[in-house]
Amino acid sequence: MLVLADVHAYYGESHVLQGISLAVERGQIVSLLGRNGVGKTTTLRAIMGLVSPRAGQILYHGQPIGGLPPHRIARLGVQLVPENRGIFPGLTVHENLQVGAARPSNPARARHNAARVFEYFPVLRERLHQKGGSLSGGEQQQLTIARALMTGPELLLLDEPCEGLAPRVVHTLLQAIRDIRADGTTVLLVEQNVRAALQVAESHYVMDKGRIIGKFSSEALQADEELRTRFLGVSARL
Template sequence: MANPIPIGQGASAPSAHLLELKDVHVSYGKTAALHGVSLAVQPGEVVALIGANGAGKSTTLRVISGLLRPTRGEIQFDGRAIGGMPADRVVALGIAQSPEERHVWPAMSVYENLSLGAYLCKSAAEIEQRIAKVYARFPRLKERHRQLAGTLSGGEQQMLAIGRALMSEPRLLLLDEPSLGLSPRMAEEVFDFVREIHAHGVTVLLVEQNVHNALSVASRAYVFETGRVVAERDAAGLLQDPELLSAYLGA
């Protein structure tokens, strides 16, 4: 593949956390979803959150991105407190999320979906430049730029969801279940794109049900159970710990 135009704004000084959560609690009404989650992501890392369904992984992404408010605890991005900050301000600071189940606009074209991700851009020329970068990263989207998003395959919709998130040129990309519902071949293709995006300067925090897919791209992982972090290991160490994987993931 030819070298595409880099996407992303680079990383902060490597000595500081890019993202840090300290004792974060979240509730849905009266139901507690996170119970004191603490984790950190360094600039340039790919970090995975793994665990069974309902363990709190997606909730963690949603509270980082501003879609949920923490009931207690601290969230810092590049040294700045963002806990409870509105989602549009979080995006403006450099965090973007590609949501679970993709949520593309099915009756809009690929081009129109990408344009929606560029609402922070100040000019039409800037939007076109960013779309060109996404097309360089995902040539299949360029081939289908006039096609309605609802007619794309699942893998193509996932590329579109990631491309839409990249339109804000984030420093930190939150990926929620990028392989959900995809064939093994298409899932591997999506993870190849994750590796390439990361290689061009975007830090990634990844939620993924397929443990082996997640650990194939991540340098570290946090294991979740019932809204808590129960372990943190480097990816290679986790793959060599079948007892831990079996205990918390059934893997």
């Protein structure tokens, strides 16, 4: 579904992505792991068209999308849920969801998701007429994902959805991510929370300093203490 082949990207003179190659098959949950500042967010931004790759290819269903504007990539069915959440604090939960639903990339899938979104995130139904800004961090994160789903994406890019959330909220989110995949949406999940990634993704790309170190199964990642210690800062077995 998605292939990155030797993608290079810069912020000004700073060579942030130094040859990223990865692949995501339809129906998978794939994680992209790595320490602070290695280029995980930039990789997602390059896929979404928010950063133009200077070299290499990004293929979506075999078509080159590198350098297309973000709205064109969104129309193809790709949605990014950014780190900073970015809901509209002055709009109600219902209105935030309507904003997402306004321009569906796939109307049939969007209708299906709209019917399912309160099953993934029951708390949003309770908060439907509250302002987005009055929600807790975990509720805002759920709203951001829900809003992205209202467009009917086939590929969802999640940037550290579990960051800063209590374990109980993380548990809810991870279950929702599994359900979203079971309903047919493919997920590329950026995380620093390796434990969370291991609970939902079956394969994991590990990044360091703008490069992909390798692709690992959950079993391989759990077994390789040196890899986890060196590149993820987690020595304990997870």
